[in-house]
Amino acid sequence: MAAPADQPLLRVEGLGVAVRRRAGALPILDDVSFDLAADETLAIVGESGSGKSMLALAITRLLMPPENYAVSGRVEFQGTDLVALPAAAMREVRGRGMAVVFQEALNALNPVLTVGRQIEETVRRRDGGDAATARREAIRLLDEVGIPSPERRLGDYPHQLSGGMRQRVMIAIALACRPALVIADEPTTSLDVTIQSQVLALLRDVRRQNGMSMIFISHNLGAVAAIADRVAVLYAGHVMELATVDELFAAPRHPYTAALLAATPRVDRPEKLAAIGGAVPRFDELPPGCRFAPRCPRAMPACSAAVPTIRAPDGEPGRRVRCIAPLP
Amino acid sequence: MLRFVAKRMMLAVPTMLLSASVVFFLARILPGDPALSILGDSASEEAIAAMRTRLGLDQPMLVQYLGFLGDLLRLDLGNSMISGHAVTAEVLGVLPYTIELTVFAIAFGVVLGVPIGIAASLARNRLPDYLSRFGSLIGLSCPPFFLGICLLLVFAIWVPLFPVISAPDTGTLGGRIAALILPGVTLGIIFLAFVARSSRAAMLEVLPEQYIRTARMKGLSERAVVFGHACRNALLPIVTVTGLYFGILMGNAVVTEIVFTRPGLGKLIIGALNSRDYVMLQGLTIVYCFIVVLVNLVTDIVYGLVDPRVKVR
Numbered sequence A: 001m002a003a004p005a006d007q008p009l010l011r012v013e014g015l016g017v018a019v020r021r022r023a024g025a026l027p028i029l030d031d032v033s034f035d036l037a038a039d040e041t042l043a044i045v046g047e048s049g050s051g052k053s054m055l056a057l058a059i060t061r062l063l064m065p066p067e068n069y070a071v072s073g074r075v076e077f078q079g080t081d082l083v084a085l086p087a088a089a090m091r092e093v094r095g096r097g098m099a100v101v102f103q104e105a106l107n108a109l110n111p112v113l114t115v116g117r118q119i120e121e122t123v124r125r126r127d128g129g130d131a132a133t134a135r136r137e138a139i140r141l142l143d144e145v146g147i148p149s150p151e152r153r154l155g156d157y158p159h160q161l162s163g164g165m166r167q168r169v170m171i172a173i174a175l176a177c178r179p180a181l182v183i184a185d186e187p188t189t190s191l192d193v194t195i196q197s198q199v200l201a202l203l204r205d206v207r208r209q210n211g212m213s214m215i216f217i218s219h220n221l222g223a224v225a226a227i228a229d230r231v232a233v234l235y236a237g238h239v240m241e242l243a244t245v246d247e248l249f250a251a252p253r254h255p256y257t258a259a260l261l262a263a264t265p266r267v268d269r270p271e272k273l274a275a276i277g278g279a280v281p282r283f284d285e286l287p288p289g290c291r292f293a294p295r296c297p298r299a300m301p302a303c304s305a306a307v308p309t310i311r312a313p314d315g316e317p318g319r320r321v322r323c324i325a326p327l328p
Numbered sequence B: 001m002l003r004f005v006a007k008r009m010m011l012a013v014p015t016m017l018l019s020a021s022v023v024f025f026l027a028r029i030l031p032g033d034p035a036l037s038i039l040g041d042s043a044s045e046e047a048i049a050a051m052r053t054r055l056g057l058d059q060p061m062l063v064q065y066l067g068f069l070g071d072l073l074r075l076d077l078g079n080s081m082i083s084g085h086a087v088t089a090e091v092l093g094v095l096p097y098t099i100e101l102t103v104f105a106i107a108f109g110v111v112l113g114v115p116i117g118i119a120a121s122l123a124r125n126r127l128p129d130y131l132s133r134f135g136s137l138i139g140l141s142c143p144p145f146f147l148g149i150c151l152l153l154v155f156a157i158w159v160p161l162f163p164v165i166s167a168p169d170t171g172t173l174g175g176r177i178a179a180l181i182l183p184g185v186t187l188g189i190i191f192l193a194f195v196a197r198s199s200r201a202a203m204l205e206v207l208p209e210q211y212i213r214t215a216r217m218k219g220l221s222e223r224a225v226v227f228g229h230a231c232r233n234a235l236l237p238i239v240t241v242t243g244l245y246f247g248i249l250m251g252n253a254v255v256t257e258i259v260f261t262r263p264g265l266g267k268l269i270i271g272a273l274n275s276r277d278y279v280m281l282q283g284l285t286i287v288y289c290f291i292v293v294l295v296n297l298v299t300d301i302v303y304g305l306v307d308p309r310v311k312v313r
């Protein structure tokens, strides 16, 4: 069922995720909204602990165990709201409509199953078919993600591969789903810098060649600039700014975005993000009003009165900023 | 793989020699003169001296030890001081009964314990989980001789489904297995409880792993996730647990065999203890050590087969 042309592939609307605890629900993600068009790449950036992975897992409904999380809002994928979808229907969406490239391929691959088995089962779950066909497809996928002599790698176990190779296998598994949407959650964080750029280029290429949309999660603005069309800046569970890459890098509107950019040495030289003064607040001790206020150089009393709404800054209808006094 | 097996086997040989040597020296270092304890306090000096000569205890320790090693290499564990028969032959004659009882108990524990543990982990903190945890607790705290007597009372006397005396030599395979059931269950129940607990714990450790999430991400059914991905990893520790428990169960088998009047090492050990047949006791201990080493060897090899991360080179 193809979505009408004017409808985005994915529309996240007012998404909230709270962790259920004995002491009561602890809200993490709050009022997260964005659209993703077909063939588009949206980056989600933010410091560690801001809720990026949780967002990926909430979209794919992979928060486990589900009863520990209270999810509200809508996640409309190809016109269907996933939040309310029955588990069996959700399994049809996963591994078919969407796939995830997880952060640590070493932990995300099953240590006691061969690489071939892990790709082939994905192929067969997607397309049915016999073992020989799945094997051929697995070889083709390994070749597509740039693994040399793929038929000999099929019998390897994850621990026998290098970190970069493992991440390529993880990408091959995601491709085996032939998804409309691939979510890559910090796919290069655990890799050496040289390997990072190779894997990044691979992701960009396979996305383009397969006509997929991508949500690219990262805390590395350099990588984001290289791969994404638009960026959502996440801070303590709130989307603080949503803009195209060009807009964002040219003129950040949110003070947090500005601080992130300032802490990135050079856009074309990916390096670990330097710390911004102060620390990300704990979710059980969130400040009242704007969640960035304790670290914001522009904070004023009004900032703590109420959570700022996210809205378009003057003269930029395509952009969103959650700040009562956006940067000019 | 073959080299891995060969290497493990090479390691097992010195372990066996070492354990046999420890048994040999322990028997000689521990207080108490075997000759005296055989003959009793009222024995005359000459009788004791004669007995020491007969036992070879008058020889220097090194000579005794070299003789012992030489005999060991020929699988000669000496002769029983009571019957005069070769210890090796006597032990090997009844060993199969104890082994089959232990293997039955192990199989009983694994075949029932693993599914129970898996089911409990999947129903965590719901009724099946509570039932299995309560059952495990009872199983673990139930002394085998007590359970054995209860089973005998219920299933052999009140409802005579099984023989009271579990004589395995009824001629038929069916009879042999029937004679195994009550003692096997008695011996295996603790292990069953232990396996159920271990597999539940192992599953609970594996289920939150990231590769389980990957399996779900592929859209696999819950069954494929649990059996294709989780169980494979969760069952690795059960291999080790089973290997460890084999020795423990063989030890416990002694009590079970007595309760059920079964032939086996148990009767031999009790007899040797009562008659202070120290040659027999030494031989039994060495055989027991050898079996533990062999079971460890098998455990290592099986683990190497099921966990690809073990370096098999």
Ligand SMILES: Nc1ncnc2c1ncn2[C@@H]1O[C@H](COP(=O)(O)OP(=O)(O)O)[C@@H](O)[C@H]1O
Residues within 6 Å of the ligand: A019, A028, A046, A047, A048, A049, A050, A051, A052, A053, A054, A055, A068, A283
């Ligand atoms: N079950 C949970 N209980 C309490 N806090 C949780 C739970 N799951 C996630 N969180 C919190 O949610 C926040 C978001 O985590 P995560 O999505 O992993 O961030 P990111 O991927 O951006 O580093 C973290 O601060 C974490 O402490």
Ligand code: SF4
Residues within 6 Å of the ligand: A254, A255, A256, A290, A291, A292, A293, A294, A296, A297, A298, A299, A300, A303, A308, A322, A323, A324, A325, A326
């Ligand atoms: S609302 Fe206030 S505290 Fe928050 S980012 Fe804007 S200026 Fe800073």
Ligand SMILES: [Mg+2]
Residues within 6 Å of the ligand: A052, A053, A054, A185, A186
């Ligand atoms: Mg993360």
